[in-house]
């Protein structure tokens with residue numbers, strides 16, 4: 001059956017032009033010239049979508065947007081006079097699906113109509129099927145959590161995916177802003193286009209314009225070929241401006257222009273290229289505050305923050321911690337090709353639920369990764385989590401019986417004989433998350449070979465017992481690493497692993513033994529440090 005539309009405008013010629021365009025696309029349409037006529041047509045008929053001017057002789061098109069949205073989810077797009085961006089934004093906030101500027105450009109109109117039809121098709125598929133829709137499956141498989149806040153969030157995501165409005169995702173670090181941005185794209189009519197994420201804080205300011213808008217060959221030293229910018233790459237899809245608060249002010253002006261005009265000009269190009277993109281943006285910073293301090297432009301903020309979606313912290317949804325943990329344990333097991341997905345004891349689960357996750361979901365995943373490397377079997381107990389002990393009144397009750405049952409069902413014989421040492425593990429693992437327990441290998445040989453690559457002089461004597469190795473070298477002998485502590489330690493770790501792999505001719509089991517760690521832990525570290533398997 002042909003799709004149907006209601007077209008509302010008081011300019012007869014424009015209505016005719018829109019009707020011809022729709023007819024060519026196989027869409028039947030009625031025309032209303034006033035607000036009251038439009039409302040009565042809408043109430044008496046069943047249209048698939050509506051296209052309305054905002055300035056009507058007897059009122060505002062915004063009233064029609066409200067009227068339609070009160071009764072249905074049907075997409076309604078608005079036509080705005082060129083330059084009246086404020087009204088377009090107000091319409092989007094009220095639930096309009098998209099807007100198009102006057103003078104009407106037919107390719108843009110066609111695009112808007114195609115997007116509206118995709119939303120309608122998706123709605124029809126949802127309504128006619130009793131089964132779960134692919135959209136629900138996608139949401140539930142990628143955005144884990146069934147708490148009340150998450151259920152509400154999922155509903156909002158579905159709604160936002162239908163619209164073309166710019167969405168600003170706020171929320172603390174690690175709450176899943178990028179996960180949600182991808183879902184909005186993948187559930188939207190733009191899903192066949194690209195999702196282009198960009199970390200605005202990671203691009204050097206002198207390269208920003210070229211990265212965003214592209215450049216022509218020869219436009220500056222080093223521009224040896226034409227280069228497409230991120231805007232062009234996202235054409236037909238979604239551009240996700242992550243860490244948008246980190247954009248320098250000069251770039252904010254250029255970005256605002258591109259977003260408003262929907263055109264970009266590559267460096268060295270003489271002409272503007274139209275782009276059809278939806279903008280999603282995010283930051284964990286308080287953008288409102290940055291606007292007040294003058295570090296973020298008010299007009300850009302207003303333009304990208306048409307709809308704000310605030311993501312809950314993990315603290316606000318503790319009920320989701322067990323299901324998120326299961327999800328990550330299965331995910332890590334598959335990534336690391338473990339035979340059995342690791343399992344949490346009840347005590348470990350309770351300890352996680354009691355933790356204050358400042359890094360939110362990302363921190364939870366990191367804790368579990370580390371716990372798997374420390375656990376050495378597929379049973380993860382609270383001591384493997386590397387979390388500080390809780391005070392007595394908040395400490396989880398040890399569920400000895402059920403914990404033992406998990407251990408019995410999962411424990412390998414090696415682990416059973418290891419159990420006598422368990423009581424000492426907690427303190428050891430808390431000293432450094434990646435520290436190992438067994439120290440039987442000859443560290444002096446490896447220290448000697450890696451010393452040349454470091455700035456820290458090695459202690460002169462050979463240290464092969466625990467106490468000696470954990471004692472600090474004489475501070476007067478130490479030159480601080482220029483590259484910073486993290487980079488230095490990683491380099492050290494890398495050197496030691498490579499050395500051990502060389503000594504064992506690439507045999508990871510033997511290399512792990514040599515380093516006094518487990519095979520699993522070694523594989524984790526190799527992955528983390530990007531040490532090639534070959």
Ligand SMILES: Nc1ncnc2c1ncn2[C@@H]1O[C@H](COP(=O)(O)OP(=O)(O)OP(=O)(O)O)[C@@H](O)[C@H]1O
Pocket residue numbers: 142143144145171172173174175176177178179180242283284361362365
């Ligand atoms: N609800 C969730 N379900 C499954 N995985 C999630 C969820 N929320 C976050 N994650 C995972 O947590 C990690 C961090 O998520 P993401 O990068 O989306 O957070 P963010 O809010 O964008 O963080 P930042 O502000 O630091 O950029 C990712 O590995 C992501 O896959």
